[in-house]
Amino acid sequence: MEKGLFVIAMMVLLSISGFFAGARAAFAASFPPSGMRAVPNPLYGATVDDLSNVTNIVNSSTNLSHMPTTRIVFDYGQAPSAYTSAISRIESVSYIMGELVDSSDMTRYTLQQYHDRTAQYLSTLGNQVDIWEIGNEVNGNWTGAYSDVSAKIYDAWQQVHAAGKRSELTLWYDAGSGNGPSELDPIAFTSQYVPADMRSGLDYVTVSYYETQCNNIRPTAATLTTFFNQLHSLYPNAKLGFGEIGFPNKVGSNTAGAKSMINYYYGLNISTPGYIGGYFWWYYYEDMLPYTTKPLWPTLNAAFSSMPVTPPNGGSGRP
Numbered sequence: 001m002e003k004g005l006f007v008i009a010m011m012v013l014l015s016i017s018g019f020f021a022g023a024r025a026a027f028a029a030s031f032p033p034s035g036m037r038a039v040p041n042p043l044y045g046a047t048v049d050d051l052s053n054v055t056n057i058v059n060s061s062t063n064l065s066h067m068p069t070t071r072i073v074f075d076y077g078q079a080p081s082a083y084t085s086a087i088s089r090i091e092s093v094s095y096i097m098g099e100l101v102d103s104s105d106m107t108r109y110t111l112q113q114y115h116d117r118t119a120q121y122l123s124t125l126g127n128q129v130d131i132w133e134i135g136n137e138v139n140g141n142w143t144g145a146y147s148d149v150s151a152k153i154y155d156a157w158q159q160v161h162a163a164g165k166r167s168e169l170t171l172w173y174d175a176g177s178g179n180g181p182s183e184l185d186p187i188a189f190t191s192q193y194v195p196a197d198m199r200s201g202l203d204y205v206t207v208s209y210y211e212t213q214c215n216n217i218r219p220t221a222a223t224l225t226t227f228f229n230q231l232h233s234l235y236p237n238a239k240l241g242f243g244e245i246g247f248p249n250k251v252g253s254n255t256a257g258a259k260s261m262i263n264y265y266y267g268l269n270i271s272t273p274g275y276i277g278g279y280f281w282w283y284y285y286e287d288m289l290p291y292t293t294k295p296l297w298p299t300l301n302a303a304f305s306s307m308p309v310t311p312p313n314g315g316s317g318r319p
Contacts, residue, residue, distance in 0.1 A: 033164045033165060033166060034164055035127060035164070036127075036130060036164075036165065036166065037095075037130065039069070039095050039130050039131065039166070041239070041276045042241070042275075042276045042277035042278070042307060043069045043095075043241060043276050043277055043278040044064070044066045044067070044068045044069060044277070044304045044307065045068065045069050045071060045097075045241075045242075045243075045277070045278040045279050045280035045281070046068050046069075046070055046071065046280060046281055046284035046288075046300070047070075047071040047072075047073065047099075047244060047246075047280045047281060047282045047283075047284055048070055048071070048072055048073070048284055048285045049073040049075075049282070049283075049285060050285045050286070051072070051083070051086045053289070053290075054085075054086045054089050054090065056285075056289040056290045056291070057070065057086075057090055057094075057285070057289065058089055058090060058092075058093055059290070059291060060288065060289055060290070060291040060297065061090065061093040061094040062093045063291060063301075064300075064301055064304055065301050065302075065304045065305045066304045066305070066307075067093070067094060067095065068094050068095070068304070069094065069095040069096070069097055069130070069131070069278070069280075070090055070094040070095070070096055070097070071097040071098075071099060071133070071243075071244075071280045072086075072087065072090075072096060072097070072098055072099065073099045073102055074098060074099055074100055074101070074121065075102075076101075076102075076105040076108060079120070080120055080121045080123075080124035080125050081124060083125065084124065084125065084128070087125065087128045087129070088128070091128055095130045095131070096128060096129050096130050096131070097129070097130065097131040097132075097133055097168065097280075098121065098125060098129040098131070098132055098133060099133040099136055100117065100118060100121060100132065100133060100134060100135075100156060101114065101117065101135070101136060101152075102136050103136040103137035103138070103140050103142065103143050103172070104142070106136075106138075106142075106143040106144055106149060106152070107142075107143065107144040109152065111148065111151050111152055111155065114152040114155065114156060115152075115155050115156075115159070118134070118155070118156040118159045118160070119159060122159060122160065122163050122165070126163060126165060129165070130166060131166045131167075131168050131203070131204060132156075132160045132165055132166060132167055132168060133168045133169070133170060133243070134153050134156035134157045134160055134167050134168065134169060135149070135152070135153035135156065135157075135169050135170065136170045136208070136243075136244075137170055137171070137172040137208045137244075138153055138169065138170070138171060138172070138189065138193075139171055139172050139174070139183065139184050139185065139186055139188075139189035139193075140172040140174075140179075140183070141179050141180065141182055141183035146184065146189065146192070146193050147193070149193065150193035150194070150195075153169065153194075153198075154194075154195055154198055157169070157198050157201070157202065158198075161201055166203040166204065167201070167202050167203050167204070168202070168203060168204035168205070168206060168243070169194075169202055169204070169205050169206070170205075170206050170207065170208050170243035170244060171186035171189065171190070171205065171206070171207050171208070172186065172207070172208055173186060173207035173208065173209040173227075174186075174214065175209075175214060175217060175219060176214040176215045176217035177213060177214040177215070178214075178215065186207060186227075186231065187230055187231070187234070190231075190234050190235075191234070194234075199234055199235050199236075200235075200236065200237055201237070202235055202237070202238045203237075203238060203239065204238055204239050204240075204241070204243075204276070205231055205235045205238040205239075205240055206240065206241050206242055206243030206244075206278055206280075207231075207241075207242055207243060208242070208243055208244035208245070209242065209244070209245055210244075210245070210246065210247070210248055211261070212247060212248065213248055218264060221268055221269055221270060224268065224270055225270050225271055225272055228240050228270055228272035228275060229272050231272075232272050232273060232274065238274065239274045239275075239276045240272060240274050240275050240276065241275060241276045241277050241278035241279070242265060242277070242278045242279045242280065243278055243280055244279075244280050244282055245261065245265050245279050245280065245281060245282070246258075246261070246281050246282035246283055246287075247261075247282075247283065249283075250283050250286045250287060251283065251286075251287045251296065255295055255296060258287065258296055258299075259296065259299045262281065262296070262299050262300055262303050263299065263303055265279050266279050266300070266303035266304070266306075266307055267303060267306060267307065267308065268308075269308045277307055281300065284300075288300060
């Protein structure tokens with residue numbers, strides 16, 4: 001074959017190879033990890049830190065306008081077996097995100113204990129939890145030395161990733177919180193303490209934000225879009241959103257403030273690629289259940305209906 005024809009043939013072969021490689025990647029991306037159910041976009045999130053009345057959680061999830069993703073806080077000192085029954089009931093009406101360790105408990109675990117807890121929970125609940133939160137508010141200045149935090153979340157991510165499960169990391173969006181120069185913001189923490197393979201391998205990256213703890217600053221959609229664009233450059237393969245919002249305590253009589261907060265955040269229109277909402281109101285169990293008597297539940301339900309991000313199939317996200 002003449003040199004010119006050889007070069008042309010090679011270019012054609014490389015082009016075809018590249019096409020099929022891209023097709024394989026797109027094909028793989030359209031299906032969930034092996035053994036896991038598909039999770040739609042966006043995530044309609046709510047957090048439960050109490051499972052004492054699972055029936056209330058199930059009834060609420062059944063009646064929400066969109067199938068939620070229930071973020072379950074796994075409490076310090078609890079064995080994973082303590083959650084199997086509740087999750088078995090909830091997973092039929094909700095997707096499940098499991099928070100392995102709350103930020104308030106991070107310093108109570110050594111690296112070995114964090115490793116063991118992750119392994120035990122994966123072994124017991126690996127087929128029931130759709131998304132594993134391997135670290136919570138990890139750049140907060142109350143979580144311990146950053147080098148220790150980094151080692152813990154990296155180890156947990158490696159385990160979840162090796163098991164073929166979805167991983168999620170929650171950062172603390174500290175704009176206006178006044179926690180001092182020793183606290184790194186999400187971007188700086190990521191750059192210094194999240195290894196490159198973890199940044200490229202995480203499935204979800206979210207931020208926690210409590211505006212009443214941050215001088216009542218309510219970031220604009222433009223400000224947040226700029227911020228999430230920065231996160232997207234650091235976590236190019238992750239879906240992005242909010243992993244936690246609310247008040248630091250139960251709402252009580254401040255329903256007007258809570259309604260304003262729910263409507264604002266769940267209604268955000270963020271143009272960053274891969275933005276999936278989430279929000280995950282922290283005191284969902286206390287503030288909104290039972291759904292038939294709590295005035296905030298209809299607010300959340302309406303917010304779910306009006307969230308600007310639409311699932312790919314245009315439906316409710318229910319199987």
